[in-house]
Amino acid sequence: MITRRDLIKVSIAGAAVPLASAKIISAADTLFPERFEKQNIRWVFIVDTKKCVGCGMCVKACKDENEVPYDANITRTWVERYVLTKDGQVFADSPKGARDGFTGKKIDRGEKGFHDIKDEEIQKAFFVPKLCNQCESPPCVQVCPVGATYKTEDGVVLVDRKWCIGCGYCIMACPYGVRFFHPVHRVAEKCNFCYHRITKGMKTACVEACPFDARMIGNIKDPDDPVTKIIQNERIAVLKEEYGTNPQVYYLGMSKEVR
Amino acid sequence: MIPIEVHGEAWTLKELFTYPNEYIYWTIQIVMYPFMTGLVAGAFVLSSLYHVFGIKQLKDMARFALVFSFALLPVAPLPLLFHLQQAQRNINVFMTPHFTSAIAAFGLVFATYGALVAYEIWFVYREHLVKTALSLRDKADKTMSENVRYFVNNFLTFGAYDISEEAIARDEKSVKLLASIGIPIACFLHGYAGFIFGSVKANALWMTPLMPVIFIMSAIVSGVALCMLTYIIVMELRKLLADRKKPSRFHVTPDDLKSAEINEIKLTSRYLLLFMIFAISLELLDLIFRGYTAVKSWDILRSVIYGKDFANIFILQYLIGNLLPFAMFLLPGLTIRRTVIGTLLVLFGVFMMRWNVVIGGQSFSLTFAGYMHYVLPVIPHNMETYKEGVFGALTVMATPYVLFWLLNKIFPVFIGETSH
Secondary structure (H helix, E strand, C coil): CCCCCHHHHHHHHHHHHHHHHHHCCCCHEEEEHHHHHCCCCCCCEEEEECCCCCCCCHHHHHHHCCCEEEEEEECEEEEEEEECCCCCCCCEEEEHHHCCCCCCEEEEECCCCCCCCHHHHHHEEEEEEECCCCCCHHHHHHHCCCEEEEEEECCEEEEECCCCCCHHHHHHCCCCCCCCCCCCCCCCCCCCCCHHHCCCCCCCCCHHHHHCCCCEEEEECCCCHHHHHHHCCCCCCCCCCCHCCCCCCCEEEECCCCC | CCCCCCCCHEEEEEEECHHHHHCCCHHHHHHHHHHHHHHHHHHHHHHHHCCCCCCEEEHHHHHHHHHHHHHHHCCCCHHHHHHHCCCHCCCHHHHHHCCCCCCHHHHHHHHHHHHHHHHHHHHHHHHHHHHHHHHHHHHHCCCCHHHHHHHHHHCCCCCCCCCCCHHHHHHHHHHHHHHHHHHHHHHHHHHHHHHHHCCCCCCCCCCCCCCHHHHHHHHHHHHHHHHHHHHHHHHHHHHHHHHHHHCCCCCEEEEEEEEHHHHHHHHHHHHHHHHHHHHHHHHHHHHHHHHHCCCHHHHHCCCCHHHHHHHHHHHHHHHHHHHHHHHHHCCCCCCCCHHHHHHHHHHHHHHHHHHHHHHHHHHCCCCCCCCCCEEECCCCCCHHHHHHCCCHHHHHHHHHHHHHHHHHHHHHCCCCCCCC
């Protein structure tokens, strides 16, 4: 015969099993189911500098995709060229963000004009693509006085064009110089890993455009993602670690001359 | 296709290796912003010297400085509005303040300070307001302007007509209390402007915990100097007027004014010297410390400080803006003329200090391998080059005087004073 005591015991034990497997979810998660999904995603980027040839296809594709005026002297992503001479000098440039690729050998030094380096003087040279690092501790988000720039659950820093007051504090706070004022919208603008694409299962415009697979995007929370595997197994570096921003664009084949 | 001009491109010249998006984004208006808030804070601290520390000789100057500080107050956010790309959205700072940002607190700090100064002025002028209102009330057949004056004064009494001795004593006590609270708030208002710069870790020149303190000290210096200068100008004008119509309203002769003027000036200049010593010491400490520790950024900073910006920093700021006026105030037999030149130089020096911080901080690239030159737009060719050019700055600079003129109508700075 089942006593009252037994009944309580059994029901508690029976309830404990399904309860233990349940996960506490917040009200916000139930209201925004996509946010719940995003908690299992952290977008990261890999740049393999050894594969980059400085063709600038990524810059072009980015400008087209994200409606950044083609001829305006600002860009969400760019490619830098580094030339090291035998006497130990470092030259670097990124004319028009390398939108048209590096077509000549002369180094663009802005107001100082162009500098010609003879082939026999060159020790080594390489290209380094740059884009927003989607930092884990983004200083741009910290300093925005109105909260118009924010980090999403899946790690991408976005700008709300309808709320930004255009004070430029975020531009000042970014150690990587990725931010600028959009010439048409007149608010802060930056690379957002083509958020409109990646959230729909597509690759970023620059990744699609790169003919040499120098750029890769992936989800570091997914252990099977090829990007995660590279980060786990290869020797990688990030830019300007000393600022404590915890950048999430990882570089293969990095060199100490890179600024 | 005509290339679209990027914000900053009109006045930035880039040299050597800079990132493609780098321009001088913070320009003359951001130089004006700390300069103007500095004047506000400095003027207030000067007025507090009398109210809190009871330095009796500064009585006239104190009342003057208080009203002037209030006139300067609305002008502090003006350069920010000129600077914002979306100025119409400025209210967002109050609507959704994001408190991890140093700028977010601006609205709060500014409003608190404004309210405090307004209260203080009210207590200082309550007796005057009541007296004016009562005398006008009794007057038959008032003229139009008298009617307006009566209405304004009567309204501003807010119904508090008690001007018995006890009530006035209570007023004075309140003024003292408000002035004491005001000093830390004034320092906060401005120290916080320094924090906006000092906390930008991406900028090698700005990032130092000394920045807020340096800003406060130079703020007081500039505020005191501007009060002295404006005080002299007003006194000289009054002397001229007193000369013309001998039996004036308050029966003061030019000689009375002259002795009062030089007394106030001599005493104030001593406080100016004191704060100048603090300001210069801190700035030099910062410079020496940077050179001594010589971290990664020092190479580029050195090339900016001792090379590209040498004239701006060492000649215009330190020599002409600090050393020269310092010597002028220190030499015995201070005259009004020497004071005018001295205060002008001090103001110039503080302006150059702001310039060298704001523009100097952006004159080198984040790459530490390139430079940017700022070409100040003089003749505006569009709204942007007006707002962020010479004329925009002049607009900001002239506004407080217009406001001061208006405020002086209601809160006359010189009432019932005599020589000391």
